[in-house]
Amino acid sequence: MTPLAAFLIVAALVFAIGLAIALTRRNAILVLIGIELMLNAANLNLIAFWRFGPHSSGTGDGLTGMMFAIFSIAVAAAEAAVGLGLVIAYHRHAKTTDLDAMTRMKG
Amino acid sequence: MSFLANLDQVFVLLQHWIAGFFPLWLQPVVATILGVIAIVATFPGIFAVTTVLERKGLGRMQNRLGPNRVGPLGILQPVADGIKSLTKEDIVPLSADAVVHFLAPVLLVIAVFLGFAVLPVGRNMVLVNFDAGLLFFFAIGASTELSIFMAGWSSRNKYSLLGAMRAVAQMISYEVPLLLSSVVVVMITGSLSTVKIVEAQSGFTGWFPHWYVFTPWGFAGFALFVVAALAETNRSPFDLPEGESELVAGYFTEYSGFKFALFFLGEYLGMLSIAGFAITLFLGGWGAPFSFLGFVPSWGWFFLKLLAAIAFFIWLRGTLPRLRQDQLMNFAWKFMLPMALLNLLVAGAWRFLGDGWGRWVICSIVLLTAYALLGRVLMRKQGLGARSYRYAE
Amino acid sequence: MIAGVGVVFLLISVLTVAGALAAALLRNLVHCALSLTVTFAGLALLYLQLDAQFAGFAQILVYIGAVAILVAFAILLTRGAGAPEYRNFSSSWFAGLSIAAAVFALLAWAVTKSLPVRVPAETAPAVTVQSIGAALMSSYVLPLEIVAVLLTVALIGAVIVAMPEAKATKPLPEKAGGK
Numbered sequence: 207m208t209p210l211a212a213f214l215i216v217a218a219l220v221f222a223i224g225l226a227i228a229l230t231r232r233n234a235i236l237v238l239i240g241i242e243l244m245l246n247a248a249n250l251n252l253i254a255f256w257r258f259g260p261h262s263s264g265t266g267d268g269l270t271g272m273m274f275a276i277f278s279i280a281v282a283a284a285e286a287a288v289g290l291g292l293v294i295a296y297h298r299h300a301k302t303t304d305l306d307a308m309t310r311m312k313g
Numbered sequence: 314m315s316f317l318a319n320l321d322q323v324f325v326l327l328q329h330w331i332a333g334f335f336p337l338w339l340q341p342v343v344a345t346i347l348g349v350i351a352i353v354a355t356f357p358g359i360f361a362v363t364t365v366l367e368r369k370g371l372g373r374m375q376n377r378l379g380p381n382r383v384g385p386l387g388i389l390q391p392v393a394d395g396i397k398s399l400t401k402e403d404i405v406p407l408s409a410d411a412v413v414h415f416l417a418p419v420l421l422v423i424a425v426f427l428g429f430a431v432l433p434v435g436r437n438m439v440l441v442n443f444d445a446g447l448l449f450f451f452a453i454g455a456s457t458e459l460s461i462f463m464a465g466w467s468s469r470n471k472y473s474l475l476g477a478m479r480a481v482a483q484m485i486s487y488e489v490p491l492l493l494s495s496v497v498v499v500m501i502t503g504s505l506s507t508v509k510i511v512e513a514q515s516g517f518t519g520w521f522p523h524w525y526v527f528t529p530w531g532f533a534g535f536a537l538f539v540v541a542a543l544a545e546t547n548r549s550p551f552d553l554p555e556g557e558s559e560l561v562a563g564y565f566t567e568y569s570g571f572k573f574a575l576f577f578l579g580e581y582l583g584m585l586s587i588a589g590f591a592i593t594l595f596l597g598g599w600g601a602p603f604s605f606l607g608f609v610p611s612w613g614w615f616f617l618k619l620l621a622a623i624a625f626f627i628w629l630r631g632t633l634p635r636l637r638q639d640q641l642m643n644f645a646w647k648f649m650l651p652m653a654l655l656n657l658l659v660a661g662a663w664r665f666l667g668d669g670w671g672r673w674v675i676c677s678i679v680l681l682t683a684y685a686l687l688g689r690v691l692m693r694k695q696g697l698g699a700r701s702y703r704y705a706e
Numbered sequence: 707m708i709a710g711v712g713v714v715f716l717l718i719s720v721l722t723v724a725g726a727l728a729a730a731l732l733r734n735l736v737h738c739a740l741s742l743t744v745t746f747a748g749l750a751l752l753y754l755q756l757d758a759q760f761a762g763f764a765q766i767l768v769y770i771g772a773v774a775i776l777v778a779f780a781i782l783l784t785r786g787a788g789a790p791e792y793r794n795f796s797s798s799w800f801a802g803l804s805i806a807a808a809v810f811a812l813l814a815w816a817v818t819k820s821l822p823v824r825v826p827a828e829t830a831p832a833v834t835v836q837s838i839g840a841a842l843m844s845s846y847v848l849p850l851e852i853v854a855v856l857l858t859v860a861l862i863g864a865v866i867v868a869m870p871e872a873k874a875t876k877p878l879p880e881k882a883g884g885k
Contacts, residue, residue: 207818212711213752214817216719220745222810223726229802230795233735235780239742242773243726246749249761256831257756268831269841273849275761276838279768280853284860286773290780291868297784298870304792413740445835448763455771459743462778466736478782481775488771505835 213254221247234293234303238286245282249275321610324351325437348440352429359619360581361391367627374631398574406468406567413467418568418575420460425582428453431507432589435599435612439508446507447499450590451492454545457583458484464576465564476563479638480547480554486645487544487551493653494537497530497660498594507590511598520604524597529676530660533684535595537653542587544641546580549630553638588622589615648687655683715755722748733794735781743774760838 207215224243227236256271297303319326332344365380365388372379380387405414431446433439443449458481465477499505502513516523525531544551555563565576592598596618599611636644659676666672725745729738746769753762796802842850 207711209711209715211817212715212719213756215814216722216752218810218813218817219723220726220749221813222806223723223730225809226803226806227730229805230799231730232792232794232796235735235777235784236729236738239729239738239777242742242769242777243729243745246746246769249765250749250752253753253756253758253761257758269833269838272758272761272833272838273841273846275758276764277849277853279761279764281856283768283773284857286776287864288860288867290776291864294780294783294868302792303784306792306796410734410736413737443759445759445763448760448767448835452763452766452771455767458775459770459778462775463740466778466782474782478779481779485772485775503836 208258210254210258213258214251217247217250217254220250232305234296234305234308235290237305238289238293241289242282242286245278245285249278249282252278317608317610321436321612323610324435324612345440352440353426356429356582356585357578359585359616360578361395363581363585363623364394365390366623367630370624370627371631374628395574398577399571401570403570403572404567406470408469409567410467410469413463414567415572417460417464417467418572418579420463421457421579422575422582424453424456424460425579425586428583428586429589432586433507433511433593433598434589434615435610438599438612442506442508445505447495447505447510447590447594450507450586451488451495454583454587455488457579460579461564464568468564468567470567473564473566476554476566480564483547483551483554483638483641483645484545486642487541487649490537490645490649490653491541491545493650494534494541494656495590495594497534497656498525500657500660501525501530501664507593507598511593511600514597515600517604522597522600522602522604524595524600524602526595526597528663529673529680530656530663531595533652533656533659533680535591537649537656538591538595541645541649542584542591543626543629544645546584546587548584548626550633550636551641553635553641584626585619585623588619588626592618592622643691648691651687652683656680715752718748718751718755722752735785736778739774739777739781742777743770746770746774758833760833760835 221244224240224247227240227243229240231237231240252271252275256269256275259271293303296308300307328344328347331347332340335343368390369379369387380390383389383393405411428450430440431443431449461480461484462477465473465475465480468474498510502510504510504513514522514524521527526535543549547554555565565573568576592615599615601607601609601614659679662679663672663676666675722745725741725743725748728741729745732738732741746765750762750765750770753765
């Protein structure tokens with residue numbers, strides 16, 4: 207197994223665990239944790255391909271993977287903030303964070 | 314090499330000599346381990362000296378003698394403190410979360426010791442020369458907030474939780490001015506590596522050094538960095554989260570014995586490392602203050618400056634009253650953040666105005682005006698009037 | 707080298723996957739958040755092993771220093787430290803688990819069956835913080851500005867969403883007898 211394949215398998219494992227968290231747990235905050243894990247696994251993929259891929263000197267000077275990962279970190283942090291704000295707002299309204307109870311749009 | 318050059322590099326030469334006894338493939342590992350041993354031995358030693366200095370210094374400032382029983386003038390007090398904290402009973406509350414309660418001080422000490430790895434203590438004397446060394450230090454410093462949260466939450470105690478949330482809110486608020494005021498240095502130096510930042514400040518014009526603190530933007534940045542550093546390490550006047558008169562002991566109420574000593578160690582080491590970084594970024598690191606004083610070894614200058622910084626922090630603790638939570642949050646977001654952003658602008662202007670006295674005048678005037686205006690705007694809401702005294706009848 | 711990968715890599719990836727599994731299985735929410743932090747740290751170490759220094763330190767600073775604390779605060783603000791009133795796993799947990807397992811099987815099959823077009827590079831691409839800065843200001847200045855706008859919007863939006871609602875204004879006394 208090449209080193210690249212090893213990193214990709216670890217990333218796939220973390221992604222699958224994040225997906226399992228998002229699909230099976232009932233608490234809304236845990237779903238957001240699962241989403242963060244999925245984003246992190248994608249970041250690991252990006253950096254692994256940047257390290258082991260061809261070092262082109264086109265636009266970006268061979269830094270494309272790293273740049274993509276850095277922007278992804280920033281965007282994921284912003285999305286976590288907004289998502290957690292939503293969960294807090296909903297909890298203030300319905301006094302629960304149970305996803306199975308959030309079945310209606312009407313407040 | 315001359316005697317002075319040898320004295321300057323004596324620790325590096327010692328490290329190479331000891332590593333020479335090992336086979337070639339093992340030498341880098343041995344050299345690094347020796348550096349780690351040096352850090353782990355030196356900085357807790359300075360911590361012990363700091364505790365004595367603090368208690369004696371605070372005592373004299375408060376018109377009393379500090380501890381004076383153990384050893385001549387109380388110098389051996391840290392030994393007594395160490396023995397006491399090691400032999401005290403370690404009480405863990407029954408309803409506390411045992412695993413997290415145990416891991417919180419461990420995480421704090423680990424994070425703080427990691428921060429010393431990129432501190433250049435002397436010429437060629439840094440443990441790791443990362444390309445992004447400063448970013449590493451701030452990243453590790455951000456992890457200490459997590460350990461404070463763990464400590465406060467795992468104690469299952471309302472006072473601890475309140476203290477922890479206050480402390481984390483304070484540390485997050487002051488993280489932004491801390492980072493912005495150090496970005497100015499990075500901008501002018503052109504590198505995040507601490508070694509390069511110190512080397513950029515090692516020139517002299519005539520007698521005077523090229524330290525960044527002697528420029529307008531550097532002075533403003535230094536002031537902002539020091540205030541934010543005090544708030545980051547929960548030190549007076551920002552020590553509301555652990556105020557003894559307020560919250561019992563804040564987030565380490567439920568800790569006793571060795572774990573409390575670990576928290577204490579972690580806090581003071583954090584103060585030492587951030588003081589070390591203030592010295593590296595603004596005060597020229599291991600450089601001498603005047604060119605004719607270059608004969609003193611570089612590590613000697615660094616530790617002298619560190620001692621001066623510690624004395625300054627102790628002086629502040631003994632002098633200033635504590636800030637209230639809303640006062641310190643206002644101060645961070647409404648005064649320090651705009652000043653730090655303006656400082657960035659001024660540093661950029663400094664770079665592009667070219668050499669000469671013009672840029673000194675322009676930058677100083679802009680910074681002083683902003684300081685006066687921002688201060689005036691903030692003070693207007695306080696409604697301060699003339700002092701009125703009330704006496705008991 | 708075990709199975710073609712180094713021992714250090716194996717240890718770090720075991721730590722990462724263990725943290726992720728703990729986040730999936732633990733009952734107490736704050737423990738889940740803390741094991742998420744362990745996963746983030748493991749991932750940062752993997753980035754450092756891939757010679758991506760800047761990304762690794764940015765991961766520690768942003769994720770462990772900010773996102774983990776944000777998650778912990780959200781947990782505290784929504785339920786405190788008490789036990790949940792509802793069960794941990796949703797009623798359709800088996801479907802979710804099998805979907806996740808299927809996704810992992812597909813990805814692993816794709817990774818192991820595909821052959822690289824070129825031989826993976828042995829040396830890391832030369833990257834310094836200065837080159838990242840130069841790239842951010844020249845080739846990537848448009849994404850930089852868009853991310854800046856995005857972060858500002860997210861900041862303002864999160865504050866507005868999470869703010870307590872303004873109290874409803876009381877009806878004026880004159881209107882009490884009318885309508």
